[in-house]
Amino acid sequence: MTSAHTDKQLRLEASEWFARLRASAVSPEIEAEFFRWAAQSPRHAAAYEAVCAAWDVLGMVPAKRRPRHAMIGRREFAGGAIAASLAAYFLLRAEPAEAKVFKTAIGEQKRFTLPDGSALLLDTASEVSASCDKISRTASLGCGRAHFDVTNARESALVVRIGDISVTSHRGHFDVFRGEDAIFVYLQQNDAAVQTANGDNVKLRPGDYLRAPMPYGKLVIDRPAQEAITAWQRGILVFDQTTLSDAVREMNRYSPVKLTISDAKAAQLKISGAYGAGKAAEFLHTLTLLLPVRAQARGDGFEITSTL
Template identity: 35%
Template structure:
């Protein structure tokens, strides 16, 4: 076993982690795992390290829909491990090609890359991950994701959204994409935001910064929001501060099949503040009816807010 490289051992550890958490696990898998651990102290160390990363990634996550895990996914060559656990979903990716991920309405998902980078995908998010020898790349096609990037000075971590790129080495940040609009919120560390093909200077963001880029090259806004509020979605919350009811409903409708609807424009202009659970539109409507001059009705499976 001395000829095994650390990368090989890490890949084996990821495979065992996935297999032991699979619904298709067999008694023979547990026996095989114990034999693998006993072969080499490096096996045990790698598995314990990966388990700690898994626990850290899923300890307080909010996942509305638990991803299914098939034995084929566990044993596939391109993806060494795809695992799910009660209370949080995590996929462990070991891939030198590209792999696509997508979350459904109301679903959130965690992805652990083989370099230790953790991704948290919000509802309605599509992205493609490519782990190469020269760089680590994510193409964010739509939605929002949080990245806790493992340090690797030889392989920068690049998130691409259209013609914009967010370049990091080791840091934590959110990136949200809605068509040609982009928002980057820094939690810790530093990133560089680059806009290809535009005569716009690169922006360096540090912890606490938020950069919002519109469709036009010069449509740029930078501020320093409350980071806990800006990243509350990761805990399954939406926080509003004197927010127009119309805007609050747009945000909450991203998480729930039961859509909130306003028929009176004057109601949409009313302001709301508070912290609300995502995916719980009925509870939100009841709260609004207590706080504002609004009544709730139900039509064709939708929750309608009207003026009292």
């Protein structure tokens, strides 16, 4: 490995740490991981200091907001470069870049361009906030699902946070979904890595579908058919021997007409096929043809019961 390549890699790593540490919520585990990285070599600290120096952060923030020496001294590092880096770290956490917010309503899917030039496709009832500056670019999925096409026009990676995990990518095409009890990441093309608050760091391959149970469960990676996983981008929901309870939960995300299941027998029935997102009436009609169930109007929705 050449020295130039090593220097470039260190700059990239330092830029990624810069982006991760600017998030509004940084866990103690991520802080500890950063300090371990910085302590590995004086060159790591120097690279991080160079990233911070580009912002001249010590001159941008009033002195009364700078961290105390005691705060820095508790970290077991030596040299002025480390101290300056840590000072910049705490300052940047206190002064996050202003974020733009992108939202969709129930039943709506919409395309946006992020501040860094990356493309964003938002699914129904979803929200993403994103910010970008000369050094870093970050985004956060507050709810729902999103697809990112990351532009590689910048040296720094895009860091996307979803709860307690983050996805880092320089030019990846990937989906992120915040479910009720897990977070899902699907890498469609190029590169992406997933980091968790408890120290997991997984580099994904195209086609990998990662499930991260909340909170802090064991990561599971599968390789399902891409056509089924990405069908939502075309307004289609694909079920493959899916329980009716899970299928109804997914259909309800796309429609103000809510479906409910009144008994356990109906909830455990299995369904397969492709259905239009938000088309609750068509879905119900198909259910009554394929499964032993009936549907009755209840308030602003329909109740599904088993006929067994």
